[in-house]
Amino acid sequence: MSRPGTEDNPLLVAIVGSGPSGFYAAEALLKSDINVKVDILERLPSPYGLVRTGVAPDHQKLKQAIKLYEKIASEDGFNLIANVNVGVDVTIEQLKASHHAIIITCGAETDRKLNIPGEDLPGSYTATEFVGWYNGHPDYRDREFDLSGDTAVIIGQGNVAADVARILSKTVDELKNTDIAQHALDVLAESRIREIHVIGRRGPAQAKFTPKELREFGELADCAPVVATEDLHLNAESERELEEKTNIGNKKVYDLFSEFAHSPVDDDKSRRCLFRFLMGPVELVGDGHLEKIILEKNSLSGEPFRQSARGTGETLEIEAGILFRSIGYRGVPIVGVPFHDDWGTIPNEAGRVTEDGKVVPQLYTAGWIKRGPSGIIGTNRACSVETVGCLLDDLDKLDSTESKGGAEQLYAILADKQVRPVSYQDWQKIDAAEIANGEKIDKPREKFTRRSEMLELLD
Amino acid sequence: MTTIVTDNCKGCRFTDCVTVCPVACFHYDDDMLYIDPDTCIDCSACIPECPVQAIFEGDDIPEDKEHWIEINAERAAELPVCEEQMDPLPGAEERKAELGF
Numbered sequence: 001m002s003r004p005g006t007e008d009n010p011l012l013v014a015i016v017g018s019g020p021s022g023f024y025a026a027e028a029l030l031k032s033d034i035n036v037k038v039d040i041l042e043r044l045p046s047p048y049g050l051v052r053t054g055v056a057p058d059h060q061k062l063k064q065a066i067k068l069y070e071k072i073a074s075e076d077g078f079n080l081i082a083n084v085n086v087g088v089d090v091t092i093e094q095l096k097a098s099h100h101a102i103i104i105t106c107g108a109e110t111d112r113k114l115n116i117p118g119e120d121l122p123g124s125y126t127a128t129e130f131v132g133w134y135n136g137h138p139d140y141r142d143r144e145f146d147l148s149g150d151t152a153v154i155i156g157q158g159n160v161a162a163d164v165a166r167i168l169s170k171t172v173d174e175l176k177n178t179d180i181a182q183h184a185l186d187v188l189a190e191s192r193i194r195e196i197h198v199i200g201r202r203g204p205a206q207a208k209f210t211p212k213e214l215r216e217f218g219e220l221a222d223c224a225p226v227v228a229t230e231d232l233h234l235n236a237e238s239e240r241e242l243e244e245k246t247n248i249g250n251k252k253v254y255d256l257f258s259e260f261a262h263s264p265v266d267d268d269k270s271r272r273c274l275f276r277f278l279m280g281p282v283e284l285v286g287d288g289h290l291e292k293i294i295l296e297k298n299s300l301s302g303e304p305f306r307q308s309a310r311g312t313g314e315t316l317e318i319e320a321g322i323l324f325r326s327i328g329y330r331g332v333p334i335v336g337v338p339f340h341d342d343w344g345t346i347p348n349e350a351g352r353v354t355e356d357g358k359v360v361p362q363l364y365t366a367g368w369i370k371r372g373p374s375g376i377i378g379t380n381r382a383c384s385v386e387t388v389g390c391l392l393d394d395l396d397k398l399d400s401t402e403s404k405g406g407a408e409q410l411y412a413i414l415a416d417k418q419v420r421p422v423s424y425q426d427w428q429k430i431d432a433a434e435i436a437n438g439e440k441i442d443k444p445r446e447k448f449t450r451r452s453e454m455l456e457l458l459d
Numbered sequence: 460m461t462t463i464v465t466d467n468c469k470g471c472r473f474t475d476c477v478t479v480c481p482v483a484c485f486h487y488d489d490d491m492l493y494i495d496p497d498t499c500i501d502c503s504a505c506i507p508e509c510p511v512q513a514i515f516e517g518d519d520i521p522e523d524k525e526h527w528i529e530i531n532a533e534r535a536a537e538l539p540v541c542e543e544q545m546d547p548l549p550g551a552e553e554r555k556a557e558l559g560f
Contacts, residue, residue, distance in 0.1 A: 020481065061460070064500045065481045212503055212516065245560065249507055252519070378481035378504035385478070 005034030019049020021367025092336030123290030127326035136181035136447035149321030156326035351387025467513035476505035
């Protein structure tokens with residue numbers, strides 16, 4: 001065989017995961033000047049990963065990133081093979097045989113744990129479950145969330161925590177014209193939650209919200225943001241952090257907290273969203289169901305920008321029947337791919353997968369599973385471009401003596417396993433049906449929330 | 460909501476923003492970049508990337524820079540898309556220092 005990338009011997013790349021990183025990797029490959037065929041494999045029958053099932057339904061504009069993915073999907077050399085679980089329906093070894101290179105872009109699918117007593121009590125949930133549930137992710141379709149108590153607690157102060165808090169803070173009228181799953185809207189309509197505590201282990205100068213996400217809490221129809229003025233007090237190190245010119249994002253976030261703290265709480269609004277700082281949960285307590293959260297107050301120590309939170313021994317309690325943790329995410333290992341268990345990522349050098357420090361031939365990675373759960377949609381573009389750059393530099397090493405069958409080779413394996421692959425054309429049918437179903441009820445789309453509903457449309 | 464590039468970009472054009480734009484909405488001329496408001500999804504990924512803090516969104520746009528909303532829309536419509544990072548303009552580092560960054 002010859003170096004792949006020619007007319008007779010196109011470079012065959014399998015991408016595992018059809019979220020933003022997968023699409024940006026496909027884009028970078030299809031833009032290159034070599035002949036390439038890209039097959040994106042996806043576990044669900046629907047593509048777009050967290051843009052579809054993570055981005056909040058009331059952030060429709062962000063979801064327009066999909067327009068670019070649709071353009072990428074229309075290019076020659078692009079192929080979607082959805083409804084296929086890599087590691088189960090097809091093994092990594094089989095992908096290595098069918099394709100010259102594999103890029104793993106399967107994201108960080110699970111939540112970090114608090115590792116405290118009572119964490120598994122009913123009523124204690126992960127943000128991932130709740131977000132998946134209101135976004136119509138088939139894996140979380142049948143989850144049940146008891147919103148009959150008056151207090152909810154969210155652990156974490158990043159944008160996912162903000163999404164969960166905002167969905168709990170909004171009225172049905174504020175959500176009904178979004179693409180929120182109908183089953184979730186029905187449950188939220190009956191919610192009796194009136195107090196939402198959003199808890200950070202560090203101070204208001206270190207919260208990870210973006211200013212834009214935080215600002216939305218000042219604009220809710222029936223919920224007022226609350227920050228205690230004494231919580232605005234900063235230690236000298238935090239003051240120095242906010243004085244740093246490049247730290248303008250955190251400065252804006254702090255200024256918003258300050259604005260919330262100094263504006264009178266609007267008594268006409270029936271819900272409160274309380275931002276609380278310098279505390280972390282140490283125990284979840286309840287008899288068969290979560291009843292209260294015991295928290296320990298923290299203090300900060302360390303240099304500016306490296307301050308960490310340490311428990312002071314002083315505790316407090318919040319009575320609440322429901323808790324969501326959103327303190328970081330981890331990837332889920334795939335059989336046949338090295339995995340860094342402490343970090344929850346795939347070990348790599350600039351996107352080349354490594355094992356014990358040595359580069360593993362044919363395997364690449366991009367997105368959250370490569371670098372951890374940081375950054376927003378667009379951050380993954382630069383990440384995928386870096387990985388594809390490495391892959392294209394390695395073309396000589398991807399030369400193989402055996403012939404590669406690409407997608408056709410995979411279709412044969414899937415047929416044997418009686419797995420029905422969903423193509424991009426199939427997805428377009430599902431997409432059109434969702435949009436039509438949404439139109440009837442003034443929503444941009446009504447998602448199918450079960451795999452079977454999507455597959456039934458196709459045959 | 461609108462996200463715009465303003466005058467700090469003039470003479471710098473570092474294009475760090477371009478690498479994180481999820482929808483390729485930056486356009487360029489010989490001086491600076493502009494955002495196409497019809498393509499931009501207001502994700503704000505670009506804002507912290509700019510070494511000279513030239514990018515502002517919605518409520519954060521200072522009053523004395525509001526005229527850039529129109530300039531961005533007009534210029535983006537007639538200029539090519541900047542799809543990849545380019546070399547900064549000659550003198551960009553000096554200008555960055557001048558601007559206090």
